[in-house]
Amino acid sequence: MVYSNKNFFNRELSWLYFNERVLDEAILDKNPLVERLKFIAITSSNLDEFFMIRVAGLKAQIEENYIKTDISGLTPNEQMEKIKIKVKKLVEKQYNCIINTLFPELEKENIFIKKYNELSLKQKDFVENYFNETIFPILTPMAIDASRPFPHLINKSLNIMTKLLIDGENRFSIIQVPTIINRFLELPSKNTKEFILIEDIIKANINKLFTGYKIDITGEFRITRDGDMIIDEDEADDLLIEIENSLQKRKWGSPVRLEVKEDLDNDILEFLTESLNLHISNIYKLNGPLDLTFLFSFCNINNNKNLEFKPQPPILSKAFSKEESIFSSIRKKDIILHHPYDSFSPIIDLIEVAANDPKVLAIKQTLYRVSGDSPIVKSLIKAAKNGKQVTVLVEIKARFDEERNIKWARKLEKSGCHVVYGLKGLKTHAKCLLIVRNENNGIRRYVHFGTGNYNDSTAKLYTDLGFITCKEEYCIDATNLFNKLTGFSSPKSWHKLSIAPEGLRNKLYKLIDKEILNAKEGREGKIIAKMNSLVDKEIIEKLYDASNAGVKITLIIRGACCLLPEVKGLSENIKVYSIVGRYLEHSRIYYFFNNNNPKIYLSSADLMTRNLDRRIETFFPIEDKEAIDLIKMILEYNLKDNYNSRIIKSDGSYELIKNKHKTFNCHKEFYSFTKKNN
Structure with a gap:
């Protein structure tokens, strides 16, 4: 049967519906207050990535006059128009939630995010001292005139634009809100927890940056840039270096979105759109703080556990016993681990035990996304130093994890691991661990396949399944998979894997x-x-x-x-x-x-x-x-x-x-x- 375009839903709009479902978790009062704030932050982080990749891709298609439709029958231009309408409604819903519901709910819990004019004299003195001693030395005002063009602002940075009247003409200057310090400052207060955002502190003290001039008005804005990376693997002599170079370019991609405060001065807005070469339709006016991802760190200051989900510490599966080795447990039967309910620690322990076990000859593993302080990578390094043959496929093209993966790849190589970066033109997304052990009855292999990454941090937050076995057919397939990834091998058939x-x-x-x-x-x-x-x-x-x-x-x-x-x-x-x-x-x-x-x-x-x-x-x-x-x-x-x-x-x-x-x-x-x- 032939199906028409009307039989399919647009991918981008469907993803926006998903992000709205995330936002709904912040709106629904069934969730604890701090968790609702986290859902707001997740929604914002998701939108950043959506604009950096999906919207940037559509923008590039439009600029190239690409008119081919997607499976739902929409051209890039039509998709972009629908996206803008949906995003503006989504953002309005998001800010309505946080300004009219969540911030008032915080205040009921004696937690306040205050404006500068709401501070007591004591708090203003405290803020002024903090500005003078900590913030002021970091700031660099960037004037814009004939000899100093509009600066190239880094992706996702929060900035303050000032308008000054000099010799009867408008003059503009930009101050980047520093990311090296916390976005918010806790204020001295007896019976409540009170905070102020750093941008409000800067604006209250901005005259100190422009001595001799009068500030007419200030306003905040934030730019989202094209974050996709185009790598020519055929031309790249060294893929690692090519990706490192592209990571730098990501910071300076072309602008795809401009977020501004709702009350931003029209002269400033006009100047920004002209300088950034952005159409008015790419501007999103917000009635609250820009970049709500700061709520991730803000939630960490909470010490009232009643405002969070009730703890559910991961549980060690009964398949593993302290009385016997982890290899003995696997030999007994196939094991399924359901994370995060089942602890991820047996996977960490398996690699750690293998690294130190004299009977283990080789460890082979794929790594797509790992944590910043990965115990798995540390065990692989230890295994190599202990003389094991360690082969690790590190996917350095894993989007937004490239920098971390490059760091780990270099450490693994330095320790003596054999590190490969996958096959040309393909990302290696498979999750596989293979351990080769010399036992009394000969060589035995143990294998782990997963639905999720070898990441001890996200294993506490994501539902995933892990499968551990030593059955020969699975192990033969795992061996053939690694031979395919590291060498010139294409198995004609597979026993279990597709x-x-x-x-x-x-x-x-x-x-x-x-x-x-x-x-x-x-x-x-x-x-x-x-x-x-x-x-x-x-x-x-x-x-x-x-x-x-x-x-x-x-x-x-x-x-x-x-x-x-x-x-x-x-x-x-x-x-x-x-x-x-x-x-x-x-x-x-x-x-x-x-x-x-x-x-x-x-x-x-x-x-x-x-x-x-x-x-x-x-x-x-x-x-x-x-x-x-x-x-x-x-x-x-x-x-x-x-x-x-x-x-x-x-x-x-x-x-x-x-x-x-x-x-x-x-x-x-x-x-x-x-x-x-x-």
Whole structure:
């Protein structure tokens, strides 16, 4: 069947709907106050990245007169217009929430963010001293005139523009709000916690920067620049150096968004738009503090635990025992870890034990995103120093983690690890760890595949699944995967794994086709899939085919979804849910009923064209009965949720599921289940 553009939803608008769901978590009073502030910060951080990558990409297409439509039939210009309308409504909703709801709620808890004119005399003296001793020496006012052109301001920096009247003419100067110090200052106060933002301190003392001149007016603004990196891997002699050079360029990409305070002087606004060569439609006027990502650090000052989620410390899986070695535990049976409920520490411990174990000969691992102080990387360095053969694929093209990954790559190389950067033209997104050990019965291999990164920090915040086994067929495939990544090897067949970009797409087609065949022959056809995003046109069309054949399809998609569910004659048998809550839903699970002999797969891949065609990804079956039962329960709990879950409507919008029955919060229930069963 041929599907028209109207059968698909635009990816960018779908992503904005997702960010609105994040914002709704800040609006809903079911969440503790400090957590609601964090959701505001997440929304802002998400929008920054959206403009730096997605909007910047559309802007480049428009400048190149690219008129090809997306799968929903929209040209780049049409997409941009719809994005601007949606973002302005989203930002208005965001600031309405924080100014009219969250800041007043903070004040009820005796926490205040004050304006300068609200300070007591004692507090003003305190602020003035702080300005003179700490802020003033850092600041550099940048005048703009014939000999001093408009400065090239760094991406996402917060700036204060001043307008001075000199010899009857307007003159402008810019002061960058320093990032080397906290964005806010705690004020002396007896019974309350009171703060003032740094930009308000600067504005109150700005005359000290322009002695001899009178400041007419001041205003704040913030620029977001194109943050994408275009790397020519064919021409790059050294990919590491090429990416390091591109990282510097990212700071100075062309402007794509200008955020200003709502009351910004018209002369300043006109001067900024002209200097930055930005159209008025790229300006976002805000009625509160610019750059709300400061709320991440602001939330850390809270010492009232009642304003946060109740702690849920990760639990050590009963699959691991203090009485036996970690390798013995793995030999007993396949192990599934459901993070963050199950602790990530067994993965850290496995690498640490392997680094020190005389029987371990080699460790091989892929690293896509790791923490800033990664215990895993430290163990790999230790393993190399202990004489193990350590091979690490560090994906230095992981967006916004390039700098950190380059740092770790250099340290790993220096310690004696063999470091590779992946295959040309492809990002390595697969999550795989392979340990080779010399045991009494000969060489044995242990392997870990995951849906999420080897990041001990995000493993406490993201829901992900890890699979550990020493079964030979999985281990052979893991060995072949590393041979493919590090050398010239292309296995003709795989025992258990399906790998993108070579076979994963076709594997999915075959699994969906089997459900279609069963449905057409009168048997039950059913698919349940959980992922971050569904945007690949061909996969969506295949799911439409399955729906029209009578296959019942249930999707749990956290982020962007270009499929339109429950449309008559198109997707009547498809339901789509989205869960946004305490934890970021990151696990990828694919379930196929298979005539009542279910096939269940975990994967590092979402159903996006980039994952299926331009990345190295893994897709692997779960065959152990106990592990299968656990994953079926995970899907069941996700679908039972009526606390965090929303259902997507046929027009692409989302609706919060009403609590028709007893409240079921899957994030809470997963933790209870994990605690009870360990």
